[in-house]
Amino acid sequence: MDTGDTGFIMISTALVFLMTPGLALFYGGMVRKKNVLSTLMHSWVIIGIMSLQWILVGYTLAFGPDLHGLIGGLDWLGLNGVGMVPNPDYAATIPAIVFMAFQMMFAVITPALISGSIAERMNFPAFIVFILLWATFVYDPLAHWVWGIGGFLRTLGALDFAGGNVVHISSGYSALIAALVLGKRKGFGKDSMAPHHVPMTVLGAGLLWFGWFGFNAGSALGANGLAGMAFVNTNTAAAAAAIAWVVVERLHRGKSTMLGAASGAVSGLVAITPGAGFVTPLSSIVIGLVGGTVCYLAISVIKAKFGYDDALDAFGCHGIGGTWGALATGIFATKTINPLGADGLFYGNASLLEIQAMSVGITVVFTVTASFIILKAISMVMELRVSEEQESTGLDLSLHGERAYSEFV
Amino acid sequence: MRKIEAIIRPGKLDSVKDALSNHGVNGLTVTQVIGCGKQKGNTQIYRGVEYTVHLIPKVKIEIVVMDKYVEEIIRVITQEAQTGEIGDGKIFVSAVENAFTIRTGATGATGATGEQAL
Numbered sequence: 399m400d401t402g403d404t405g406f407i408m409i410s411t412a413l414v415f416l417m418t419p420g421l422a423l424f425y426g427g428m429v430r431k432k433n434v435l436s437t438l439m440h441s442w443v444i445i446g447i448m449s450l451q452w453i454l455v456g457y458t459l460a461f462g463p464d465l466h467g468l469i470g471g472l473d474w475l476g477l478n479g480v481g482m483v484p485n486p487d488y489a490a491t492i493p494a495i496v497f498m499a500f501q502m503m504f505a506v507i508t509p510a511l512i513s514g515s516i517a518e519r520m521n522f523p524a525f526i527v528f529i530l531l532w533a534t535f536v537y538d539p540l541a542h543w544v545w546g547i548g549g550f551l552r553t554l555g556a557l558d559f560a561g562g563n564v565v566h567i568s569s570g571y572s573a574l575i576a577a578l579v580l581g582k583r584k585g586f587g588k589d590s591m592a593p594h595h596v597p598m599t600v601l602g603a604g605l606l607w608f609g610w611f612g613f614n615a616g617s618a619l620g621a622n623g624l625a626g627m628a629f630v631n632t633n634t635a636a637a638a639a640a641i642a643w644v645v646v647e648r649l650h651r652g653k654s655t656m657l658g659a660a661s662g663a664v665s666g667l668v669a670i671t672p673g674a675g676f677v678t679p680l681s682s683i684v685i686g687l688v689g690g691t692v693c694y695l696a697i698s699v700i701k702a703k704f705g706y707d708d709a710l711d712a713f714g715c716h717g718i719g720g721t722w723g724a725l726a727t728g729i730f731a732t733k734t735i736n737p738l739g740a741d742g743l744f745y746g747n748a749s750l751l752e753i754q755a756m757s758v759g760i761t762v763v764f765t766v767t768a769s770f771i772i773l774k775a776i777s778m779v780m781e782l783r784v785s786e787e788q789e790s791t792g793l794d795l796s797l798h799g800e801r802a803y804s805e806f807v
Numbered sequence: 808m809r810k811i812e813a814i815i816r817p818g819k820l821d822s823v824k825d826a827l828s829n830h831g832v833n834g835l836t837v838t839q840v841i842g843c844g845k846q847k848g849n850t851q852i853y854r855g856v857e858y859t860v861h862l863i864p865k866v867k868i869e870i871v872v873m874d875k876y877v878e879e880i881i882r883v884i885t886q887e888a889q890t891g892e893i894g895d896g897k898i899f900v901s902a903v904e905n906a907f908t909i910r911t912g913a914t915g916a917t918g919a920t921g922e923q924a925l
Binding site: 590592593647650651653655657658661694697698699702711 | 851852853854855856857858860
């Protein structure tokens with residue numbers, strides 16, 4: 399066991415944890431005043447649910463001894479056997495319990511990302527049941543396929559350093575399905591649904607950028623050069639994407655907005671996630687510039703054209719950004735950065751890009767199908783959506799009996 | 808007694824308030840309002856979606872004064888609040904039946920705008 403590695407991964411764990419409250423604020427500022435608490439509540443309740451689900455059953459399903467390349471066994475149910483000595487298969491220099499905790503924070507933030515697409519209209523009990531089922535039947539298997547030893551996508555050679563597939567593509571496309579199944583918000587396209595507190599969103603974005611250093615650099619699972627490289631790639635892509643969004647928005651709409659700059663940074667962070675430990679900083683610039691541009695187009699042009707109500711752009715940012723990131727990894731990965739990775743198209747190897755594309759395709763088909771089935775199943779026993787009156791009044795009062803901002807004192 | 812409601816540009820509040828104070832009016836009520844008149848709205852952009860907002864933030868000052876001071880007060884407000892551009896605002900004058908000071912119970916003239924010069 400190495401104390402430097404262990405210290406670093408524990409700090410990274412805390413950083414990734416902070417991303418979920420950060421996400422809560424990022425989303426919270428973007429909804430209308432009457433729904434801000436319900437939006438914060440989504441992330442917060444997920445922290446509670448997933449922290450327990452993970453240690454009871456999630457970790458073993460995702461990382462437990464492999465069964466047919468599809469799922470982990472229940473050997474580590476309730477963290478049985480997961481102790482203070484390292485597990486040489488996963489992170490040889492840090493205690494198994496620390497590796498588990500680090501992975502837990504990823505399992506927490508992933509379902510929280512989905513909450514962005516169903517904001518302002520989903521029923522709270524249905525939401526909780528959805529999260530539990532999605533985590534167990536979508537996230538856990540997918541994490542196993544990509545990161546688990548014996549997982550079939552890992553065996554295939556698909557590269558996902560910190561969760562482009564597992565976190566962003568899975569949540570992004572599931573978010574799209576959820577938005578379609580739930581339907582548009584009342585008054586969508588007519589009523590003003592402008593963000594009620596952009597500074598709150600900016601604070602959230604800042605916390606996300608900060609936490610992402612733990613997300614990406616920590617995925618090196620050691621306090622080493624690769625972690626340092628991932629750290630720099632992360633910052634570079636975020637910066638490039640923020641600038642790209644600022645420029646593209648100026649060209650498209652005549653003005654660069656603060657919300658745009660913050661969203662741009664987040665889309666860059668998403669795009670670099672799968673490749674953070676495989677590409678060079680210069681490649682990160684390209685990944686960020688393209689990521690910011692592509693996500694901007696997905697949100698401002700494509701969403702408008704197709705008219706689906708992905709309220710907070712979980713799909714536009716994470717689904718699309720993650721897809722680009724996974725393919726970009728297939729283009730820009732180089733063994734000079736990470737000998738355990740592979741070379742991408744840019745370095746003369748076309749097969750990695752094919753593998754990445756296949757991995758993305760499989761992930762999309764699986765998450766979309768599974769999410770649809772889960773939502774439909776839930777809808778047979780309870781209402782997915784709040785009533786029209788509840789939606790009009792606002793979820794803070796209707797579902798939670800709370801006001802975020804008092805009227806006079 | 809008359810009530811004067813002046814809807815003015817938010818940026819003019821301080822200078823109007825100071826001018827009123829110089830003319831003996833120190834009691835006033837201010838609310839933030841949004842409204843529209845001839846002034847066109849503005850366009851806001853959120854994640855590429857354009858919102859045209861027709862209602863514009865203004866500030867409303869309400870004061871209650873004795874009839875004989877109404878013309879002078881209107882002149883004072885107008886002078887301070889005017890820019891010459893569309894959107895300067897409006898002043899409405901209405902009759903007030905009575906006015907009371909809560910602390911002392913005083914009514915009528917002293918109930919209006921406190922016990923100042925007016």
